[in-house]
Amino acid sequence: MEPIVITDLVKNFGGFKAVDGLSLTVRQGTFVGFLGPNGAGKTTTIKILTNMLRATSGSAYLNGVDVVKDPKAAMADLGAVVETPEFYPYLTPNETLAFLGELRGMSTEDIRIRSAEVLETVKMTEWADQRIGKFSKGMKQRIAIAQAILHRPSVVILDEPTSGLDPRGMAEVREVLMDLKKERYTIFMSSHLLNEVQEICDEVALIDRGKLLRSGPVDALLGSVKVHRMEVRSLQQIDGPWLNKISQLEGIEELRASGPAGFVFTLNGGDKEQAGMLRELQSIGLDVVSFKESGVALENLYMSMIKESR
16 A cells, blocks of 8 residues: 555646646655645645645545545544644743644653654754744744654655745754655655755656656666756967857757856767767867866756646
8 A cells, every 4th residue: 555646636726737647656764755846736736635725626535545534534544734834932942732633642752752843853852942033044944844753644745845945944854854865754745856855755746737647766877868058268268260160060959158267068868978968069179178067967857847748
């Protein structure tokens, strides 16, 4: 029995299909990145899974329990952070977790033990008795993750957990997510940040306009990337005549200068084609200082797949 099974899910808002026949299975113990641009249908799907929205048609199961027919049972073993979390500003993390633990029917002793554990996991122990109103957005997000795992759920759903955070807050939340991964929760996390998914997740589901484009292990998807963005630096100044000369080489696409002595271009193919291109650049007299792939490989895959699907 898989933790999350979505079948032919559709959600219409008037004439607009936010989710369009989506089917996806999340295996136990995996960390899946649900990846797509803003407006792709990620939050709508997550709101259906967490019983905040009702699907137009199709089904969603958590641990074999139908989210629509028996939401209470389906939610019992789920922890979630959806959209920006809000807390009572005058309560401390310990008081907040005690309140939420009581709502979940946990015993006072269990709440005490578990609160200490989850605050340790999200690296908020030293702030346990400070008022949440003083906290930064990143700290509040870590408290939100703490409350999501308080009752030891087997499945955790996170909706863009680093969205709107400053670089430091993002780094801290990602560190917490890496620690959750070690604890073998099944985690389903939406994101529009390709590097985030590449860094943290085992598997990825690519979605655009409410439709699934591709899903599978991150490594396997990266292996299928055929379009690479290359970055080259040379001893020569890259002026108009040089750009003209380089553009004549077979396989060079989307060429542009990058700084006084550098340029970037798109290349179709893998390692063999890259090695061949390096030889070609040297053969026209270019003194290459560095030759490397730029940007995130997943981004190239994503952009090429969106082009194909449209």
